[in-house]
Amino acid sequence: MTTTDLIGKLLQVGLALAGFSAVLGLIFFFVDRAPKRGRDVVQLLAFLLPAMALIAIGLVYPAIRTTITAFGDKAGNFIGLDNFVWMFTQPEALITLRNTVVWVIIAPAVSTIIGLAYAVFIDKSRGERIYKVLVFMPVAISFVGAGIIWKFIYEYRPAERDQIGLLNQILVWFGQEPVLWLQTEPINTLMLIIVLIWVQTGFAMVILSASIKGVSIEQLEAAQLDGTNAWQRFRNVTLPGIRGGLVVVLTTITIATLKIFDIVRTMTGGNFNTSVVANEMYTQAFRAVEPGRGAALAVVLFLLVLPIVVYNIRVLRQQKEIR
Amino acid sequence: MSAKQRRRLFIPIAAAAVVGLALTGCTGDIAAEETADTDCADYEAYGTFDAGTEVNIYGTILEVEADRLNESWADFEACTGIDVIYEGSAEFEEQINVRVQGGNPPDLGITPQPGLVADLARSGALVPAPQAVADNVSEFWSEDWASYGTVDGTLVGAPLMASIKGYVWYSPAVFEENGWEIPATLDELATLTDEIAESEVMKPWCVGFASGVATGWPGTDWVEDMVLRQAGPEVYDQWVNHEIPFNDPAIAEALDTVGDFIKGPANVNGGLGEVNSIATTEFGDAGLPVLEGTCAMHHQATFYEGFWPDGTEVAEDGDVWAFITPGVEEDAAAVTGGGEIVVAFNDSEETVAVQTYLSSDTWANNRVNIGGVISANTGLDPENASSDLLATSVELLQDPDTTFRFDASDVMPGAVGTGSFWKGMVDWIGGKSTAETLDFIEGSWPAE
Amino acid sequence: MSDNVVDLPIPGTANRKDTAAEAVAGTKAGRVKRRLTSRWATLAALIIAVVWTIPTFGILLSSFRPEELIRTTGWWTIFQNPGLTLDNYRDVLFSSSASSPQLGSYFVNSLAIAIPATLFPLVLAAMAAYAFAWIKFKWAGALFVFIFALQIVPIQMALIPLLQMFTSILQPIQAQIHDVIPLIPEQTYVQVWIAHTLFALPLVIFLLHNFISEIPSEVIEAAKVDGASASQVFFRIVLPLSVPAIASIAIFQFIWVWNDLLVALVFSGGTADVAPLTQRLAELSGNRGQDWHRLTAGAFVSLVVPLIVFFGLQRYFVRGLLAGATKG
Structure with missing residues (x-):
């Protein structure tokens, strides 16, 4: 890289940031000077439109296109529900669906619970920052890094050799036979889920820790004066206080779990009955070049997320009522 | 946001920038090899091009192998003036489809999968091999090999390197x-x-x-x-x-x-x-x-x-x-193997020049000389192979009695x-x- | 007038300051008690911290071990099988692969991609979240839910249409800019920025909305009564009060962009002009994945910046300023 390259790069970033600020500045300048009549509409558009326009181009249009693709064959001819029929008739389909459900049940709940417990335990303790960084680190590690990290946990070597996977080494220390973790059903799916939990706990912990900091100190102290123990205070004061944060964390992790494909893809390739819907989608759309089938799986994913959407609508309504 | 807060935001960004610059400084520029005394006689046929003419190649070859690839056309670049830009990716099979459908294909693609070549050709993404490439293929490659670059009777690409399986x-x-x-x-x-x-x-x-x-x-x-x-x-x-x-x-x-x-x-x-x-x-x-x-x-x-x-x-x-792996009978020379096919997504002059060069015996000898691989190009001198095993393999590939078949899973x-x-x-x-x-x-x- | 807004004796803010002061006092008292009552909690936290760190620690040790030992023995046998080396790091940092030279330029690219791709979506999403939370309009709820649901759209499905648009619209413009200002290469970051921004929007809007909607309504109403315009309310009240939320979301957005490979693969063009670190690291293991031991070092090289950002930004959200602090 030459110095000119570097200047060019910095120039790009600088221009982009300046341009972005300038456009926003202009928008706000005119919004504040909009005629009284219709100012509300102008304001609304100014705040909402930039994001909405990008979303329409980048997500809504592709989503519609994907839905149409789901009803077509390789060449794009309309074939009705064939892709969906294919999905539910191939032998592995039900296993894939079952696995996805198992993932969604376990991963969000466990990472949220551990993240919450951890956030509560370390709250205001000495060295809170160090504690936080330790659990946060997995979030910051690239996926390539995470893959190699877990290789050193699950790797199998026969009993007569030195283990290089920690889990099997522990078994060997206790006089057990090493296990092929990623190949033995059904624990292999569990082993993959653990990787996701390991990553997502840091996310849950950071958000929930921030929420906990927001819980009213007065209430906690009042409860303490009433002679409640730590668990009661947590149940009756902290938990209601961080309800919003909990919903956010659970929802976000659930959606991330539904979309998970790279853990499965790189660790087992979907073999040994560990595949999930998102992984099938990727494989069909890009490896097998069957865009219709891939799209059909994407539609199924979308349907799977609907219950979460409905739940969030209800939470949203409740919030509105409180306010 | 107070000045203090601003400073707090500034420090991590600055720290990151310093790390980045330090790394830049460490690596520095890699000086281009001196090419002034290159003998350009072999490359005259490809013509000369204006400075700044680029040909982008996208392929599956990475790391050391990609370096050697770059080395193999360094003289060609110096003599013709074409800047060959190679990009390798482990996600090639997926990405080439994305790029083609997104309207942003490279000039040339290098893939080890005749099956993918067929898919691309049938989707209309590829241009048929130009005459010069076709001539090279009929001169330097066996029919078996030529068939892996041929889709529905049209030659779309020439083979590049080879490996013998089994x-x-x-x-x-x-x-x-x-x-x-x-x-x-x-x-x-x-x-x-x-x-x-x-x-x-x-x-x-x-x-x-x-x-x-x-x-x-x-x-x-x-x-x-x-x-x-x-x-x-x-x-x-x-x-x-x-x-x-x-x-x-x-x-x-x-x-x-x-x-x-x-x-x-x-x-x-x-x-x-x-x-x-x-x-x-x-x-x-x-x-x-x-x-x-x-x-x-x-x-x-x-x-x-x-x-x-x-x-x-x-x-x-x-x-x-x-x-x-021996055959059912003794001396039954049937081997499976693999190799790359070079396909073109346009037929501009510079693309054709690079494509033609890659299908020539000059390239095959250049590349094999650098080491580590072989080619089924019959113009290849087995002496150039970098090891005993590779030399044996070249002879096996060039032996007219050898039945060669491409790795089936790559063709399906x-x-x-x-x-x-x-x-x-x-x-x-x-x-x-x-x-x-x-x-x-x-x-x-x-x-x- | 703008000064007025800041100096307004807003009930919420006053409250907030008191709370903060008390929090400091409470913390000290709490600390003493904590250590007496929650030994088990501390132990549990310690166990979680250790379990969560061991995998990373193992790989950190491994990254300093020679290839032979990595492949044959576990990192916990480091004392029986001593041998430390910087080879893996040397390979990662300085391997002068001609096809992808100079790690430094990838590093700069990663930063140049990640910083704007964090700022853009956060600002736009904060604006949208503010509109959803505090401007009343028809269908607000329905539109919000719709955007929320868009989170599930797999990025892979959006890549091709987006690339088509970029190729036909953006690239000619980029070529023209390159002609006018030759310093700026034809292949720019713009595509990557836009892609990251719009893929991030649904989630960031959803996350920010949750915090922004919890700002006490008295605060905002009071400002409006005093004649603050919408943009003043946004910049002087909503944004400052959401700093903790914005900071924590910024960390995650930064990390997601920093570690992204998929978007980079499609939109960076793969050249040293734009391609980020991840793209380079992904290739380190070689043609057939045989050099995976290098990834041990690669993982840490790319971890440095996210950790710096985390350390730098975490002070914003540990201070008890979270929106909704005064709720109840």
């Missing part, structure tokens, strides 16, 4: 010590396997199917070798083109033969575990027990030469050496070749029956 790696010292002979026929290989197993000195085979997302492919190589040797090239071609079903008895027989070698607990998996360890043993690690004396043989392509630890002598009287449609065939092999080694496995793969063959 070598069996062994330790000459161990063989001599135990009085084991290099088998000349498939039956002898089976007898040898039994003999080693019964001797209990070591397991006859070590096998590893694991290869990240592509887990299972080493298994497909086994099957392909057996189909070609037992059923012959005609059946092999019918199988690849789906003129016979995947669960044809001939394929079942081949798979069962593979099973006789590697599915029996007595035969595998030397020092790596039981039969069930095959699916999760990295293919790259799988051959190493040959050196440790815990297994006698390992089935893998020529490129495994690069996987032996530094200092391992690969020679007929060295630490390891390899023989070609993606849904099978890079999908169900791999997965099928993993399930099969995990205990699924031959019939069930083949029925599953057959069922996944895309409808025309």
Whole structure:
């Protein structure tokens, strides 16, 4: 890289940031000077439109296109529900669906619970920052890094050799036979889920820790004066206080779990009955070049997320009522 | 936001920037090799181009191999003025489809999968090979090889490099010590396997199917070798083109033969575990027990030469050496192998020039001279090969009596070749029956 | 007038200051008690911290071990099998691969991509979240839910249409800019920025909305009564009060962009002009994945910056300023 390259790069970033600020500045300048009549509409558009326009181009249009693709064959001819029929008739389909459900049940709940417990335990303790960084680190590690990290946990070597996977080494220390973790059903799916939990706990912990900091100190102290123990205070004061944060964390992790494909893809390739819907989608759309089938799986994913959407609508309504 | 807060935001960003700059400083510019004294006689035919003319190549080749690729056309660049920009990606198979459909294809693509070439050609993304390339192909490549760059009767690309699959790696010292002979026929290989197993000195085979997302492919190589040797090239071609079903008895027989070698607990998996360890043993690690004396043989392509630890002598009287998986009869020279095809997404003058150069004997000799690979280009001088094994392989490829067939899984449609065939092999080694496995793969063959 | 807004005796803010003061006092008292009452909690936290760190620690040790030892023995046998080396790091940092030279330029690219791709979506999403939470309009709820549901759209499905648009619209413009200002290469970051921004929007809007909607309504109403315009309310009240939320979301957005490979693969063009670190690291393991031991070092090289950002930004959200602090 030459110095000119570097200047060019910095120039790009600088221009982009300046341009972005300038456009926003202009928008706000005119919004504040909009005629009284219709100012509300102008304001609304100014705040909402930039994001909405990008979303329409980048997500809504592709989503519609994907839905149409789901009803077509390789060449794009309309074939009705064939892709969906294919999905539910191939032998592995039900296993894939079952696995996805198992993932969604376990991963969000466990990472949220551990993240919450951890956030509560370390709250205001000495060295809170160090504690936080330790659990946060997995979030910051690239996926390539995470893959190699877990290789050193699950790797199998026969009993007569030195283990290089920690889990099997522990078994060997206790006089057990090493296990092929990623190949033995059904624990292999569990082993993959653990990787996701390991990553997502840091996310849950950071958000929930921030929420906990927001819980009213007065209430906690009042409860303490009433002679409640730590668990009661947590149940009756902290938990209601961080309800919003909990919903956010659970929802976000659930959606991330539904979309998970790279853990499965790189660790087992979907073999040994560990595949999930998102992984099938990727494989069909890009490896097998069957865009219709891939799209059909994407539609199924979308349907799977609907219950979460409905739940969030209800939470949203409740919030509105409180306010 | 207060000034203090602003400073707090500034510090991490500044720190990150400093780290970045430090790294920049460390690496610095890599000076372009001096090319002033290049002999341009070989490149006159390609013409000269304005400075700044670029040709983008996108391919699967990475790292050291990509460096060597760049080196192989450095003189060409200096003489013609074309700047060849190579980009390699491990995600090539997916990304090339994305780029083509997104309207942003490279000028040239290098892929080891004739199946992908066929898909791209039929989708209209490729331009037919220009006359100069076609001339080179008919001059320097056998018909077998030319056919892998031909889709529906139109030549769309020339082959590039090659590798021979189906070598069996062994330790000459161990063989001599135990009085084991290099088998000349498939039956002898089976007898040898039994003999080693019964001797209990070591397991006859070590096998590893694991290869990240592509887990299972080493298994497909086994099957392909057996189909070609037992059923012959005609059946092999019918199988690849789906003129016979995947669960044809001939394929079942081949798979069962593979099973006789590697599915029996007595035969595998030397020092790596039981039969069930095959699916999760990295293919790259799988051959190493040959050196440790815990297994006698390992089935893998020529490129495994690069996987032996530094200092391992690969020679007929060295630490390891390899023989070609024998045929049913003695001296039946039928081998499977792989290679790359160069395809073009446009026919601009500079693209044609690069494409033509890559299909020439000049390039093949240049590249092979740099080391590590071979090519099936008949204009290649075997002397240029960088090792004994590669020289042997070049001779084998250039021998007109050799029947060569491309790795079937690379030629089959993606849904099978890079999908169900791999997965099928993993399930099969995990205990699924031959019939069930083949029925599953057959069922996944895309409808025309 | 703008000064007025800041100095307004807003009930919420006053409250907030008191709370903060008390929090400090409470913390000290709490600390003493904590150590007496929650030994088990501390132990549990310690166990979680250790379990979560061991995998990373193992790989950190491994990254300093020679290839031979990595492949044959576990990192916990480091005392029986001593041998430390910087080779893996040397390979990662300085391997002068001609096809992808100079790690430094990839590093700069990663930063140049990640910083704007964090700022853009956060600002736009904060604006949208503010509109959803505090401007009343028809269908607000329905539109919000719709955007929320868009989170599930797999990025892979959006890549091709987006690339088509970029190729036909953006690239000619980029070529023109390159002609006018030759310093700026034809292949720019713009595509990557836009892609990251719009893929991030649904989630960031959803996350920010949750915090922004919890700002006490008195605060905002009071400002409005005093004649603050919408943009003043946004910049002087909503944004400052959401700093903790914005900071924590910024960390995650930064990390997601920093570690992204998929978007980079499609939109960076793969050249040293634009391609980020991840793209380079992904290739380190070589043609057939045989050099995976290098990834041990690669993982840490790319971890440095996210950790710096985390350390730098975490002070914003540990201070008890979270929106909704005064709720109840």
